[in-house]
Amino acid sequence: MKSAILSIGDELLIGQTVNTNASYIGQILTENQTQITRACVSGDEKSSIFSELTYCGSMADVVIVTGGLGPTHDDITRTCILEYFSTKLVKDDQVYQDIVERFARLKRTLNALNEDQAMVPESARIMRNSMGTAPGYILTKDKTTFFFMPGVPSEMKAMMKNYVIPEVLRMRGDEGGYTSITTLLTTGIPESALFQKLGNLDELLHGAKLAFLPSQFGVKLRISLHSDTKTNAQNEILEIEQKIRSMVGRYIYGKGEESLAEVVGRMLKERGQTLAVAESCTGGGIANQLTNIAGASGYFEMGVVSYSNAAKVEILNVDEDIIMLKGAVSEAVAMDMAQGVKAISGADIGLSATGIMGPTGGSSDKPVGTVYIGFASHDGTIAKHFLMGDNRLLNKDKVVQAALEMVRRHLLGISFEN
């Protein structure tokens, strides 16, 4: 079964909004064994929407459409549906009831625009919206099934889960064969070195596909393999994964969509250890990543964002003379910060970061991108020096990643050096 993704909205074409909806839908379809043949974006213009609907319909059994179902004048998807599927608007009592109840719950007053959202295409099956007011629609034309959803991510995601995927799975039935995909996440090794370490790819893969996906944080290795049954596909891919791990295992920190923070969190929990962080240059980024994970309170004690020198001295007990002597961005201060936060929190591990994130603030001996990450544990305290680039946001993310990687290596007993 083939699918296509159509995202509607001028904001996507002109780059005002990054199309994360299409990525999400692509991920979920792929996880559910549905091939995606194309993804496209149309502006808020009838002729474009019509031609993309037709083009998608010509090559896919299922077309997933998002956007343009809101209550305002620039939302024209519903109008296009009426004409494209030759149907008319009728009031849907269930949808009306949903909207009334939603407004009562939020203590808001219903207006005419909201009420109008209960008017739906007569030939559509309805997907109820558990996160907002605009319902979704399922319509069929020339053997292709079209799913129309609002573009608001939380609303779209709920509909994907509650309606689209169950319906797609029902439509597909058992097609025979199964494609398994595994992604191994590496950090700390460049793409070309990874490529070389893997040796002869044909021997390794035996017909499976391997893609190298480099990013600023590391290279993802995506293995995909088709076999006659799910069990066989999973076993064969596991064999390839094990071979890869035997060659480059130390660089692999996780699998799939796992973040390094998630991996580190799980490891801390398993080992019954706790962590506290003292952040200067990352400004709360490490704590933020760790606390994105549900259950973080089980191992994350506290964070101090010691942006000012006063905070370093007064809260973290960093030696004021050392700041004067070596500067706030120094190995000694990174070590003091890590020890300080470990001491005041009582955590097993104290992690710190101090640096110059840019774009300005560098000097000849400490250029923009200079970073020290401090690490204090029951084994002692060290600080590691890094030199990042001059892009502030990228630098912050890279330092967060490098700091978490130090925790991972400590917990595994792997050296901090590459």
Next chain:
Amino acid sequence: MKSAILSIGDELLIGQTVNTNASYIGQILTENQTQITRACVSGDEKSSIFSELTYCGSMADVVIVTGGLGPTHDDITRTCILEYFSTKLVKDDQVYQDIVERFARLKRTLNALNEDQAMVPESARIMRNSMGTAPGYILTKDKTTFFFMPGVPSEMKAMMKNYVIPEVLRMRGDEGGYTSITTLLTTGIPESALFQKLGNLDELLHGAKLAFLPSQFGVKLRISLHSDTKTNAQNEILEIEQKIRSMVGRYIYGKGEESLAEVVGRMLKERGQTLAVAESCTGGGIANQLTNIAGASGYFEMGVVSYSNAAKVEILNVDEDIIMLKGAVSEAVAMDMAQGVKAISGADIGLSATGIMGPTGGSSDKPVGTVYIGFASHDGTIAKHFLMGDNRLLNKDKVVQAALEMVRRHLLGISFEN
């Protein structure tokens, strides 16, 4: 002149990589007054690439293509080009020289794969790559000009600036007229209420276009207007902006791509005020957003991520009895946290957040999504109650936004209530 964007890569279709390239290209084309008719994604498969090239070519004067020009086995764009444009590979001495020099500079050894990148389609004009090894190509078919670039963002961005935009501007010449776009960022008001407050849109807009772009944080209002000259377009759009501000100004926190953290940072700086934050449920998210802005050290004093009760009591001096009596998620604790961080940092404003972010941890009287944001200033301390949903990451982001909005309103002297 019409343009189309084609992004090539399986990783985009299956949602492993978010298509930020297409957004960037869309932005730059729009800034340079070039209309985008469609954007699409093709997988790494010849027949798909061919059909998307043909479809894009049929409706656009200029097609911007990225991806699949790298040196590894899964990069097939160059092969497709040879067939699609009926040309053959020839060695380009300039490109070869560029690659040799690049490797010398990086002290890396040239291998056969890298040398092969100097082989280019004979009928192509070359776009030299200042950030990597793969050159870009310009080719023409049936009056449409195709620009092919590597998918690595930094390489693509340099080529867009150095080659694509100058060439597109040269091709377009003076088409007459200018399109001006302004985006106003609102928060704290739903889309439908905003729509109603703006009254008669035809009277307001006089032919200009207005789009409502809702997200979980607020609604963006994008106004676009075409006029005979740049000056006229800008003046006319300014007039509309002023009318909109007169009706819904209190909800507008910024313009264009500005974040709320950026706006709040700028306002603090202008007023010479400083801020400190005590975060429980947001786990460093507020500090992280504020410190994403260069120059944050001018107004951001410190943050405490007091995830454990011990941290609240020992660092922030929250009354332990009150935690026992009212619970860590309570109005009283939010106020104590805000006062505490204001006191220990000496900042003008202390901001705090405590809540239950989910997905678990709620109770009947404090369900998941219960949040208190505390605010302490020289005028006194208050806490505001919120009820968010059950999505942890979304909740964190929403609380960060709501907390920053309280700072903005305080600095403007606007009531915290909607």
